[in-house]
Amino acid sequence: MTNQTAKTAGRPDGKPNVIVFFTDQQRWDTTGAHGNPLGLTPNFDRMAGDGTHLEFAFTCQPVCTPARASLQTGLYATETGCYRNGIPLRQDLPTLAHSFNEAGYDTGYIGKWHLAVTRDRPVPEPLRGGYRYWLAADALEHTSDAYETRLYDNDERPVQLPGYRVDALTDAAVRFIDERKDKPFFLFLSFLEPHHQNRRDDYPAPDIYRDAYTGRWIPPDLAALGGTAHQHLGGYYGMVKRLDEALGRIRDALRSLRLTDDTIVLFASDHGSHFKTRNAEYKRSCHESSIRIPAALYGGPFTGGGRIRELVSLVDLTPTLLDGASLPVPSHMQGRSVLPLLRGGRDRSWPDEVFVQISESQTGRAIRTRRWKYGVTAADGSAPPAASADRYVEQYLYDLYADPYELTNLAGFASHRKVSDVLRGTLIRRMREAGETEPTIEPAPPVSSGQLRVDPADIY
Structure with missing residues (x-):
C-alpha cells in the first residue's frame, strides 16, 4: 500500500x-x-x-x-x-x-x-x-x-x-x-x-x-x-x-x-x-x-x-x-x-521581473529581471523613511550577466542610459500595479562609460 x-x-x-x-x-x-x-x-x-x-x-x-x-x-x-x-x-x-x-x-x-x-x-x-x-x-x-x-x-x-x-x-x-x-x-x-x-x-x-x-x-x-x-x-x-x-x-x-x-x-x-x-x-x-x-x-x-x-x-x-x-x-x-x-509549463503572462519594495533603511524600489537590477531611492531622503514617495532618483543599475555579485554600479553610465530608461518604465508600471501612485524618477548623474557598450538586444 x-x-x-x-x-x-x-x-x-x-x-x-x-x-x-x-x-x-x-x-x-x-x-x-x-x-x-x-x-x-x-x-x-x-x-x-x-x-x-x-x-x-x-x-x-x-x-x-x-x-x-x-x-x-x-x-x-x-x-x-x-x-x-x-x-x-x-x-x-x-x-x-x-x-x-x-x-x-x-x-x-x-x-x-x-x-x-x-x-x-x-x-x-x-x-x-x-x-x-x-x-x-x-x-x-x-x-x-x-x-x-x-x-x-x-x-x-x-x-x-x-x-x-x-x-x-x-x-x-x-x-x-x-x-x-x-x-x-x-x-x-x-x-x-x-x-x-x-x-x-x-x-x-x-x-x-x-x-x-x-x-x-x-x-x-x-x-x-x-x-x-x-x-x-x-x-x-x-x-x-x-x-x-x-x-x-x-x-x-x-x-x-x-x-x-x-x-x-x-x-x-x-x-x-x-x-x-x-x-x-x-x-x-x-x-x-x-x-x-x-x-x-x-x-x-x-x-x-x-x-x-x-x-x-x-x-x-x-x-x-x-x-x-x-x-x-x-x-x-x-x-x-x-x-x-x-x-x-509556460504562462505567457508571467512577469519578466520581480518587484521589491523597501521603506525602512530608505524609501526605495527595485526590479530584478534575468539580466538587470534597477533600483531607486526617495529623492528627499526622508527620515524616517515613508511607505512610499512621489519622487525618486536612480540609485543603482547592475548587469547580472557580467556582474552577478553586484560589484559595479552602472547607474548614470551613458552606455546604459537606454537600459535605465526601459527599466524605469517597467518599475513605474509595477509600482502602479502594486497600488502605488505613479512617481517621478530622476536619472542618476551622468558617468563616463569608457569602453562599455550595450547591444540593443541586451536591453530586453
Whole structure:
C-alpha cells in the first residue's frame, strides 16, 4: 500500500496537509542546489530535486515584518500597511490561516511571528492572524537564546522548551503533526535561525557546528566587500546545517506517519543577509544578498514538478499554497500561483521581473529581471523613511550577466542610459500595479562609460 493510498483510506476528504518551513535571513547560496560546496543542505537539495525547485525566488521586502505580512496575505507592503518593522498586521486582513480555517483545516503556528509588535510579551489572540493552535513568540530573538527557548501558548502562558532552539521548535512541530495525522492540518513552522542573536550580534550555531565551517567557503560578494563575513559566516553556516537537519526530521516524521505523498511542504525564507556590506547591518537592501532566497515545494502536485526558472516573488507563494491545496485563491491577492509553471509549463503572462519594495533603511524600489537590477531611492531622503514617495532618483543599475555579485554600479553610465530608461518604465508600471501612485524618477548623474557598450538586444 502506498503512502497516498493509506492516507486516502484514513481520511476520505482527500485534502492535503500543508506545512510551511520558514527560516529567517537565509541566503539562497547556502544550499547545495545553488552551488554551496560545504554540504550544508542535503535535505533541501533532495526536496528541490524530487519536488519543485523555485530556482529564482525573491522576497518582496528585505526585512522581517513586511516580508512576513506579505507571505501571510499575498499582498505587497503598501497594501498591508506593514512597510517596516514595528507595524502590526491589520486584524481585518485575510491570511493563509483564514483560508485554511474556512476549508476545515486545523491551523497552527509555531515559532517566530513578528507581526504583533509585542516584542517579548505574549501575542494576544486577535493579533495571531487567525491561527487556532499557537505556540509562538512575536520576537523570538528577544524571548529566547540558542539553548533557551521560550514561547507562549494559546492561553498566553510561557512555555520553556529544551534543546537547541531549532530542535525545540522541530520537536513541537513533530508533536503537532502526530496529534493531527488523521485530519487535515496547516502548520506554519517559523524559525529564527539563521538570524543573528540581537543582544550579542552573534550567530550561535549548535555547539557541534560552532567552528566547523569557520574559514571555509565565502561567497564572492562577501569575499570582495568584507563586512562581518569572517566573523559571522561560520556560525551562520552551522545554523543552516541544523535547519536542514530539522527539515529532514519533519520529512522523516511525515514518512513514518504515511503522510508524505499527501502533505505539501514549502521551504522558504523571509530574506537574505549581506553581512554589513551594503549598509550598517544585515538586510534592508535590494541587492541579491538581501532579496534572493532558497525556496522549494514537495508533495501533492509539486512532487516531480521540476525546476522553475521564472522569477518568483514571496507574494506568489501565498496563492501557490492555496492553489496546490485546491482552495480558492482570493481575487485581491497580488501574487500568482506557480502551478501552471510546473513540469516545464509556460504562462505567457508571467512577469519578466520581480518587484521589491523597501521603506525602512530608505524609501526605495527595485526590479530584478534575468539580466538587470534597477533600483531607486526617495529623492528627499526622508527620515524616517515613508511607505512610499512621489519622487525618486536612480540609485543603482547592475548587469547580472557580467556582474552577478553586484560589484559595479552602472547607474548614470551613458552606455546604459537606454537600459535605465526601459527599466524605469517597467518599475513605474509595477509600482502602479502594486497600488502605488505613479512617481517621478530622476536619472542618476551622468558617468563616463569608457569602453562599455550595450547591444540593443541586451536591453530586453
